[in-house]
Amino acid sequence: MVAYLYMRSTVAVSPAGTAAPQSTIELAGVKNDLTAIAQGERRYWASNSKYVSIDDLRSNGDISMPRNSRGPYQYSADYSDTGFRITATYTGPPAVGVPHTFTIDQDMNLQEGP
Numbered sequence: 564m565v566a567y568l569y570m571r572s573t574v575a576v577s578p579a580g581t582a583a584p585q586s587t588i589e590l591a592g593v594k595n596d597l598t599a600i601a602q603g604e605r606r607y608w609a610s611n612s613k614y615v616s617i618d619d620l621r622s623n624g625d626i627s628m629p630r631n632s633r634g635p636y637q638y639s640a641d642y643s644d645t646g647f648r649i650t651a652t653y654t655g656p657p658a659v660g661v662p663h664t665f666t667i668d669q670d671m672n673l674q675e676g677p
Contacts, residue, residue, distance in 0.1 A: 586661065589634045593651050596633055597667040600626055600649045604642070604669070614642035614669070617649070636665075645669075 603625035604614050617640050620626045631638040635655025641648045651665040664676030 589636075590662070592633050593636045593665055594673060596628060596638065597649050597651055597665055597673060598671070599628070600638065600640070601647075601667045601669070601671055604640075604647050604649070608669075613644055614640075614647040616640055616642070 600617060600620065603620040607620060607623065607625050608614055615623075617626070617628075617631050617638060621628060633651075635653055636651040637654050639650050639652070641650070646669040648666055648668045653661060653663045655661075662675045662677070665673065666676070667673045
């Protein structure tokens, strides 16, 4: 009975199409990473009036992520003098129900792609 309740509660909190708890945890981590990178960009801009690469944020101490990835998601940044877009792109094996991209911009708009 306990195992059944555990499985039902796990499925209930998982995003649509992802019943595996590890996938749910990974997706939450990706979203948290994107938010942390975006906040680092905003802090950097407040001090320097420009946006920079993820590697520059790391070397300046604005983010503490050891690498530009989490699981099968790779992070990249597009930036200019007036804005940025941080993208997490899924690079793993084909999977149904797994978002292939997440993006966040200078307005902290987090969006999920197909």
